[in-house]
Amino acid sequence: MALLDVQHLTQFFGGLRAVSDFNIQLEHGEIVGLIGPNGAGKTTVFNVLTGVYTPTKGTIVFDGQNIVGKKTYQITQAGIARTFQNIRLFSQSSVIDNIKIAYHFRMSYGNTDAFLHTRKYWQGEQLVDDYAIDLLRLFHLEGHAEDVSGSLPYGAQRRLEIARALATKPRLLILDEPAAGMNPAEADELMEMIHWLRDKFDLTILLIEHQMRVVMGVCERIKVMDFGETICEGVPEYIRNDPRVCEAYLGKGA
């Protein structure tokens, strides 16, 4: 059974049809790309998947349970984590606290333990500190653990955002333009990292990306959207040579 099964997803904003009849099935361990020109509805699909919007029509089944109408935090707790197109870190918190915040819903102690700093609090804090520092090491951020996250260089902020998403222990990771603002060398590193993430954390990955080199290099399957419609779907070689895709990006007769 597919890990994520989206059927007939349609999203209206007033009279505007942002996404129409969108279907996608993700199998466990796949890396799938979602591309299309600006305004095609890719980010809307992401926002619907993560509960920011409730879809006008359609079903979203994740791991056997229907997640339509659930709140964003419930969907995250169910196992879908995401990053943002424009990085959204907790910029005034330290790097390690960014990771610890993502672990909050798994913390075993409650409000009373927090007020009184009971034994349960200290145990929980020790556990989360070990967990967070181990995760930071994997992303080579342990040296910045106590720095304010807003002061990190751009590339490190991107890595931290991915690390934070992973701290929720997701099964599906959604990346919104992970290579935005990266130079070719950084993008190469990112491609390597996406493969490594999938294997290391046993993930399924869905990503939006504009840099074709990254999309073609990393995705096993690509879906192309234009004006809310899915216009093409297939392996990278197929997408590359499809006239409809060329037309969507470059216009008719290009």
Add this chain to the structure above:
Amino acid sequence: MTFFRTHRTAVTVIAFVLTYVVVKLLSVLPLVNGGPLLNGYYIQLIALAGINIVMTVSLGMVNGFTGQFSIGHAGFMAVGAYTSAMITTVWLHTSVTNPWVGYPVFILAILAGGLLAAAAGYLVGTPSLRLKGDYLAIVTLSANELIRTVIRVTNALGGPRGLGGIPKFTNLEVVFVFTIVSVVLMRNYLFSSHGRSMKAVRDSEIAAEATGINTTKQKVFVFVFSAFFAGVSGGVFAHLLQFIHPDNFSFVKSLEYLIYLYVGGSTSISGAIVGPAVFTVLPELMRALQQWRMVIYPLILVLTMIFRTEGIMGAREFRFILIPQRQRKEVSA
């Protein structure tokens, strides 16, 4: 000196006890013209500073650390003040002459005041904190005035005449214990996973939701316990002044706490201690300036905000506020 580093909690406790002993001695020993240096007036001022500290720290939990804008904190103080005063004065007629009965009743009464204020906080916070934006400011302002007006027109609460004859249960000891316990509890909460979630809500509500935090629940809980501490402060306040009036708890009073908070530093507990401590005592010390007092005092406020925009403390904390960090084991790569 290593003792200071290894036994931070002990050092802090000793420092607090010493402060208390010094203040107590200065208020008892006949040092100046056969009277104590700190007379009843100064003791009352210190007590007010303690109450204002708890009010400001609890307001900072909502405004500074969770990033919501509440501007009606005095309303919750009123709920606590009137509830506890009604219990001790009108219904149970307790007095200070029998402390063994009086103090248990007093403690239960201020806790009841806190709980009722928390309930009011829940009613105010639940609808307005669901929304993102500045709705909370409008709603808390209205709630503040609503509470004041309701008290004003309710004869059973003394109405516009106020409520007097309240036994003076609040003394130096009560204020010390109350202030320290309240600040420690809120400090503990802030330095926990829940406290980190508060800051996450402040920095990016969307990202906080996306990392699995129920932001509405977190915001409402902080707002409710903040109202609780305001309510308890109100109870302690009522039993210090022995007379309360609805106009004591107007929007102007709320504004005072906002000033203490932002001048002290809204994103630091230390700032929420320094702000009210300094600006409760300062205007009184300036009484000698007579009519110039209300020129100098605002001038000091304005200059503070110009030269220290983030407040006196900014985001920094005193050492004794922070939780000692454990040493992480180094792993060689």
